[in-house]
Amino acid sequence: MGRDLAIDLGTANTIVYRQGEGIVFDEPTVVALHASTGSVVAIGEAAWDLIGGDSGNVVAVRPLREGTVTEYEMTERYLGSVLRRAAPGRFPKPRVLICIPSESSQVEKRAVVEAVTSSGGKQVTLVEEALAAAIGAGLPIHEPIGHLIVDIGGARSEMAVVSMGGVVSGHAVPFGGFDLDAAIQEHLRSGCGVAIGAKAAEEIKIAIGSAFPSASGRAALVIGRELSTGNTVEVKIDEDEVRQAMADPVRRIVDGARRTLGDAPPELTHDVLETGMFLTGGGSLLKGLDQLLAQECEVPVHVAEKPLETVAIGAGHMLEHLEEYRSAFQLVRPAGRR
Numbered sequence: 275m276g277r278d279l280a281i282d283l284g285t286a287n288t289i290v291y292r293q294g295e296g297i298v299f300d301e302p303t304v305v306a307l308h309a310s311t312g313s314v315v316a317i318g319e320a321a322w323d324l325i326g327g328d329s330g331n332v333v334a335v336r337p338l339r340e341g342t343v344t345e346y347e348m349t350e351r352y353l354g355s356v357l358r359r360a361a362p363g364r365f366p367k368p369r370v371l372i373c374i375p376s377e378s379s380q381v382e383k384r385a386v387v388e389a390v391t392s393s394g395g396k397q398v399t400l401v402e403e404a405l406a407a408a409i410g411a412g413l414p415i416h417e418p419i420g421h422l423i424v425d426i427g428g429a430r431s432e433m434a435v436v437s438m439g440g441v442v443s444g445h446a447v448p449f450g451g452f453d454l455d456a457a458i459q460e461h462l463r464s465g466c467g468v469a470i471g472a473k474a475a476e477e478i479k480i481a482i483g484s485a486f487p488s489a490s491g492r493a494a495l496v497i498g499r500e501l502s503t504g505n506t507v508e509v510k511i512d513e514d515e516v517r518q519a520m521a522d523p524v525r526r527i528v529d530g531a532r533r534t535l536g537d538a539p540p541e542l543t544h545d546v547l548e549t550g551m552f553l554t555g556g557g558s559l560l561k562g563l564d565q566l567l568a569q570e571c572e573v574p575v576h577v578a579e580k581p582l583e584t585v586a587i588g589a590g591h592m593l594e595h596l597e598e599y600r601s602a603f604q605l606v607r608p609a610g611r612r
């Protein structure tokens with residue numbers, strides 16, 4: 275007993291909640307493979323540490339793109355390792371509740387179920403991430419009141435209005451934290467002729483990145499490679515520059531939130547004017563993003579207490595109270611049916 279698992283398989287991070295225990299696995303969604311044999315060398319944190327290293331024998335990949343299972347075989351091997359870590363021992367196999375994006379197609383849902391089943395899980399239950407996030411944020415989802423959830427992840431951001439135990443309307447935009455990192459890399463490449471790695475860009479974003487102007491005047495030094503000479507150089511970048519570099523993907527996330535609010539049934543939009551917007555996902559930790567969203571969408575904005583864990587906490591709560599949430603489970607039709 276107590277071996278069942280709830281999984282938030284994100285493009286950036288994987289978090290596993292184990293029944294009766296809480297979060298037992300919380301690591302980057304990365305697989306490191308041996309370059310010539312293709313065998314799995316490491317997963318998670320250990321694999322992440324290998325990114326950007328100069329070992330030519332190992333390639334590290336992110337098996338998920340846009341939150342859905344694209345590199346099927348890689349995902350299967352990755353999940354197999356995660357399940358072995360989170361629920362050691364082969365029998366009984368853990369039952370698995372796993373979160374999926376709201377707009378997943380039947381093909382994508384089947385791919386998730388198959389990946390979990392062949393990785394050592396059984397009786398796979400699918401739930402929408404936005405609903406799990408709402409539960410994780412402690413919102414009264416069964417009530418006939420609209421709540422707006424904005425989950426800003428690595429590769430994507432999902433916005434949904436949740437009411438009466440389900441997702442009523444929503445949008446997903448293919449922009450998230452990874453795109454902010456890429457925008458910083460691109461700014462340094464085109465503006466200063468310097469190449470930096472994705473990891474360094476993420477560090478800059480977390481240290482001095484912001485979405486709303488402030489007068490802090492913070493700056494960071496970053497080491498990169500000068501494109502014209504190949505030499506290692508040090509460049510200084512300040513907060514305003516980083517904010518401007520990230521402005522385009524930030525605006526797309528804000529536009530998505532505004533659109534979700536505009537498309538929701540009027541009575542629910544009316545609720546949201548009072549209940550406000552709930553931010554989750556690692557991207558919501560970007561400084562000033564809450565201020566920008568409040569200004570642009572004209573609703574109160576709340577950031578979840580532990581944005582990186584909200585979905586997993588909500589999914590864990592659903593796992594512990596399966597009966598209560600049965601109506602929210604996503605159905606997967608067998609192949610060939612529409």
Ligand SMILES: Nc1ncnc2c1ncn2[C@@H]1O[C@H](COP(=O)(O)OP(=O)(O)OP(=O)(O)O)[C@@H](O)[C@H]1O
Nearest residue numbers: 284285286287427428429430451555556557559560
């Ligand atoms: N303090 C911070 N400031 C800004 N961004 C942050 C911060 N901490 C984490 N992030 C970003 O959050 C993102 C990861 O968030 P999260 O773990 O919620 O994504 P995910 O659920 O794996 O992805 P997805 O939902 O797209 O599948 C990364 O891009 C990371 O850089």
Ligand SMILES: [Mg+2]
Nearest residue numbers: 284427555585
């Ligand atoms: Mg996520």
